[in-house]
Amino acid sequence: MIRLALVDAGGANIGSVRYALERLNVEATLTSDAEAIRNADRVILPGVSTAATVMRRLRELDLIETLRALRQPLLGVCVGMQLLFEHSEEDDTPCLGILGGRVRRLQTAPGIRVPHMGWNRLQPRRDDPLLADFAEGEFAYFVHGYAAPVTAECVASTTHGVEFAAVVRRGNVMGAQFHPERSAAAGARLLRNFLSMEPA
Amino acid sequence: MLARRIIPCLDVRDGRVVKGVRFRDHVDMGDIVELALRYRDEGADELVFYDISATPQQRSVDRGWVERVSARIDIPFCVAGGIRDVETARAVLHAGADKISINSPALERPALISELAEAFGVQCVVVGIDSIREPDGEWRVRTHTGDPDRMRAPSVRTLDWVVEAQRLGAGEIVLNCMDSDGVRRGYDLGQLRVVRELCTVPLVASGGAGEPAHFEAVFREADVDGALAASVFHGGTIRIPELKRLLRARGVEVRSD
Numbered sequence: 001m002i003r004l005a006l007v008d009a010g011g012a013n014i015g016s017v018r019y020a021l022e023r024l025n026v027e028a029t030l031t032s033d034a035e036a037i038r039n040a041d042r043v044i045l046p047g048v049s050t051a052a053t054v055m056r057r058l059r060e061l062d063l064i065e066t067l068r069a070l071r072q073p074l075l076g077v078c079v080g081m082q083l084l085f086e087h088s089e090e091d092d093t094p095c096l097g098i099l100g101g102r103v104r105r106l107q108t109a110p111g112i113r114v115p116h117m118g119w120n121r122l123q124p125r126r127d128d129p130l131l132a133d134f135a136e137g138e139f140a141y142f143v144h145g146y147a148a149p150v151t152a153e154c155v156a157s158t159t160h161g162v163e164f165a166a167v168v169r170r171g172n173v174m175g176a177q178f179h180p181e182r183s184a185a186a187g188a189r190l191l192r193n194f195l196s197m198e199p200a
Numbered sequence: 201m202l203a204r205r206i207i208p209c210l211d212v213r214d215g216r217v218v219k220g221v222r223f224r225d226h227v228d229m230g231d232i233v234e235l236a237l238r239y240r241d242e243g244a245d246e247l248v249f250y251d252i253s254a255t256p257q258q259r260s261v262d263r264g265w266v267e268r269v270s271a272r273i274d275i276p277f278c279v280a281g282g283i284r285d286v287e288t289a290r291a292v293l294h295a296g297a298d299k300i301s302i303n304s305p306a307l308e309r310p311a312l313i314s315e316l317a318e319a320f321g322v323q324c325v326v327v328g329i330d331s332i333r334e335p336d337g338e339w340r341v342r343t344h345t346g347d348p349d350r351m352r353a354p355s356v357r358t359l360d361w362v363v364e365a366q367r368l369g370a371g372e373i374v375l376n377c378m379d380s381d382g383v384r385r386g387y388d389l390g391q392l393r394v395v396r397e398l399c400t401v402p403l404v405a406s407g408g409a410g411e412p413a414h415f416e417a418v419f420r421e422a423d424v425d426g427a428l429a430a431s432v433f434h435g436g437t438i439r440i441p442e443l444k445r446l447l448r449a450r451g452v453e454v455r456s457d
Contacts, residue, residue: 015296019271050321079321108400113425115323115371117402119203119245119455139203139455141276143298143323145371160202182276182298184240 001027002195005040007067008032009047009080010057017046017077020181024192034066042073042195045080051088051103051146054079055095068096073172075194081168081175082148090146098173101149112161115145122156122166122178122186129197130169130190131156138186140166140178147177171200203455204419204447205245205426206440207404208433210235212251212281215265219431226252229434232265233272239433240273242440245455247273248301248374248428250328251281252346263295270296280328281346284312286319293320301326301374304343307354307361310368317369322401327370331358331391332378339391342378358391362398373399374428376406384410384432392422404428412438412446419452 006018006028014030021028028044029036037043045067047054058064067074076084083095088103095103106114119139124131134156147164150157158166158177167190168175174194180187210217210232217235218226229235236247249269251262266279279292280301289300300320306313306327316325330342339358344350362373375395377388387408396403402425405418409429418427432438444454 015267015294016270016298019296020274022271023274049319053319053321111423113400113402115401116202117323117372118205118425121201143276145321145323179276179298182274184274187274 003039003041004028004195005037005043006030007037007043007045007063007080009045009054009061009063010049014046016179016181017044020187020191024188024195026195032061032063034061034063037063037066038070040072043067043070043075044194045074045076045083047077047079047083049079050090051079051082051093051095052091054083055093058083064096068098071172073194073197073199074174076175077181078144078177078179081165081177082144082146084168084173084175085148088146099151099153099168099170099175101151103146103148105146106144106164107161109161115143116147116160117143120158120160120178122158123163124156125150125154128155128167128169130167130174130193132193133189134186140176140180140183140186142166142178144177148175201453202425203245203453204424205404206243206415206443206454207246207248207426207428208235208239208244208440209248209250209406209428209430210434211430212249212265215262217434218252219434233268235434236269236273236277239440240275243444243455244275244440246275246426247277249277249279250301251279263291266292266295266297278326280326284309286315289316289320289324293324299324299326299372301328303328303330303345304352306365307341307343307356310364313365313368313370317371322369322371325370326372326374327365328374328376329358329361329365330376330378333391345378359394359398362395366399366401370401372402372404374404374406377408380408381406382431383408386410386414387418387422387427389417389421392418392424396423402426409438412443415443416447416450416452419447
């Protein structure tokens with residue numbers, strides 16, 4: 001049985017992430033305890049909130065160094081993925097800095113509304129086990145106003161005015177800007193891939 | 201490209217899905233989870249659960265069914281009705297809702313929008329607006345529309361409120377055009393076009409869907425991000441797979457499975 005830690009950083013989508021895992025027959029431990037997180041086989045960092053709110057909470061819980069030092073597969077979801085980067089423009093927030101790059105606000109333009117809310121297509125940029133069995137242009141559910149840049153770690157991108165990182169990975173550090181727990185079959189597939197992949 | 205969303209709205213009263221015409225005469229439409237699963241299977245992009253008994257009765261939304269829905273469906277859903285403080289919103293979001301929608305409480309105390317945006321991010325905060333054309337030709341808001349006997353008219357222009365709600369932190373606007381609601385003659389394209397001009401956040405049209413062509417019209421002519429409907433879906437007048445096929449054939453980007 002895989003030991004999966006779901007980091008309780010006060011994000012509001014914790015319930016739906018846990019249910020999504022239950023639908024895959026995986027029992028996650030909701031925890032803010034550093035020891036439990038360190039001892040897990042897999043760690044998921046969710047977070048619907050603002051970058052500053054979640055970072056403040058992680059600091060209060062003294063989890064910053066724990067998360068930075070993890071060696072097992074880690075998946076950040078939505079704001080949880082943004083926090084993997086160096087900095088977020090949202091309230092000028094220094095983040096975990098596990099991945100290089102700065103998270104910036106999406107800009108409104110004619111026909112481009114912010115927040116980016118709804119189903120958009122994933123554009124694979126390279127083969128990766130995290131996106132095993134994904135077809136070109138599959139839809140995933142997004143809801144966010146800030147986005148991470150397309151860097152060497154970008155596995156799939158999405159375009160809303162600008163192109164941004166939708167799925168990232170460097171070794172055991174992974175992130176999804178979209179919400180796998182609310183992205184129907186494609187979301188379940190990403191979670192299953194994360195749970196079943198061999199650690200790098 | 202971002203797909204246009206098809207959003208069935210399930211009005212909830214005492215734990216059951218109901219639907220009325222022009223906000224009156226509610227008829228039982230079935231069990232919440234059963235209907236939610238049916239719509240998910242048919243390709244709905246999102247669901248809205250609107251607890252119409254919550255605001256008039258000064259009750260808060262019952263979290264039991266929010267959890268039941270969240271455990272079973274894997275598409276986003278929004279909960280509306282009776283959310284008037286951060287703690288209630290937090291409870292509903294923790295129960296698994298992806299967004300919360302506020303209407304009457306936001307008009308009574310606009311700071312609520314900012315408090316929710318601050319606590320959860322603007323992307324969680326939907327402001328629902330019930331709008332009606334008054335005899336002087338202005339669109340004005342209505343509150344407490346869940347119960348005709350308690351409905352109020354707080355003398356606020358719809359267009360002013362659309363601007364103010366966004367300034368305070370609304371991440372999405374759902375505009376329910378009461379003149380067209382329930383009569384199935386199409387969305388209020390005129391009003392939606394004007395509101396679209398003022399809306400930099402996503403805009404969802406509500407009220408008036410009667411046939412598939414109405415969806416095509418509202419996406420094309422009012423450029424809304426989503427279209428919400430209730431009775432045409434619940435009653436089976438429009439089936440979502442066929443609706444999406446039609447929209448796709450006409451060049452409107454919609455999600456496929």
